[in-house]
Amino acid sequence: MTKVAVVTGGGSGIGRAAAIALAREGYDVVVVGRRLDRLEESVSLAGQENLRLIAVPADVGDLASVQSVFAGVKAQFGRLDVLFNNAGTTAPAIPMEDLSIEQWNRVVETNLTGAFLCTQQAFKLMKSQDPRGGRIINNGSISAHAPRPNSAPYTATKHAMTGLTKSTSLDGRPYDIACGQIDIGNAATDLTEPMNVGVPQASGAIEVEPRIDVEHVARAVVFMASLPLDANVQFVTVMATKMPFIGRG
Numbered sequence: 001m002t003k004v005a006v007v008t009g010g011g012s013g014i015g016r017a018a019a020i021a022l023a024r025e026g027y028d029v030v031v032v033g034r035r036l037d038r039l040e041e042s043v044s045l046a047g048q049e050n051l052r053l054i055a056v057p058a059d060v061g062d063l064a065s066v067q068s069v070f071a072g073v074k075a076q077f078g079r080l081d082v083l084f085n086n087a088g089t090t091a092p093a094i095p096m097e098d099l100s101i102e103q104w105n106r107v108v109e110t111n112l113t114g115a116f117l118c119t120q121q122a123f124k125l126m127k128s129q130d131p132r133g134g135r136i137i138n139n140g141s142i143s144a145h146a147p148r149p150n151s152a153p154y155t156a157t158k159h160a161m162t163g164l165t166k167s168t169s170l171d172g173r174p175y176d177i178a179c180g181q182i183d184i185g186n187a188a189t190d191l192t193e194p195m196n197v198g199v200p201q202a203s204g205a206i207e208v209e210p211r212i213d214v215e216h217v218a219r220a221v222v223f224m225a226s227l228p229l230d231a232n233v234q235f236v237t238v239m240a241t242k243m244p245f246i247g248r249g
Contacts, residue, residue, distance in 0.1 A: 002027070006122070022221070030072075061113050073125070137182060137224050141183055184238055224236070
């Protein structure tokens with residue numbers, strides 16, 4: 001039986017790499033994101049390896065949009081084995097007091113509410129399918145542990161993601177739904193491109209930071225997904241060895 005995965009934020013970066021890596025392992029993968037053109041780029045890249053991704057444009061922060069995604073998964077496949085809650089955004093790196101409520105809400109709606117809404121819909125499907133159960137993997141980020149300067153919205157949502165991961169693990173336990181979190185530090189994506197020229201540090205200095213190939217992150221997601229449901233990677237950190245995280249500040 002072919003396994004089915006949903007990857008949010010699948011139109012770029014970590015989501016794209018993880019989706020293609022899961023497809024290499026034989027998953028039918030639904031990639032979700034706001035921009036259809038970026039999703040279609042992921043589909044095209046997968047096609048170069050004779051892999052198939054299915055692009056579904058949606059806003060994870062909108063309940064009706066999320067419900068439509070999972071209704072489509074149920075109609076097409078009848079089940080869901082893996083959900084990778086990866087979609088995320090950030091606010092401008094400006095002083096906290098200068099952030100608008102709209103900037104704050106946008107980050108919370110995507111990073112936290114989006115993960116919650118997708119988890120809700122995944123629970124409904126995973127609890128009712130036969131065989132029962134499945135796995136949810138949350139993208140936590142190094143910011144689930146320590147902030148960067150001027151990052152309150154992003155850091156707050158990533159700390160909250162840890163709480164959501166723990167609650168999902170507990171509430172999913174009776175239904176064979178496992179949940180784990182991958183905390184990623186400096187994967188080489190468009191989002192981290194500024195690290196090549198220098199980013200602010202807690203000391204006020206601007207420093208170049210090392211990055212790692214995003215494929216290392218994708219392999220870790222595949223490993224988490226590959227475990228039987230009686231085993232779980234609860235938390236794992238994948239980071240550039242020399243990034244200034246341990247001892248940050």
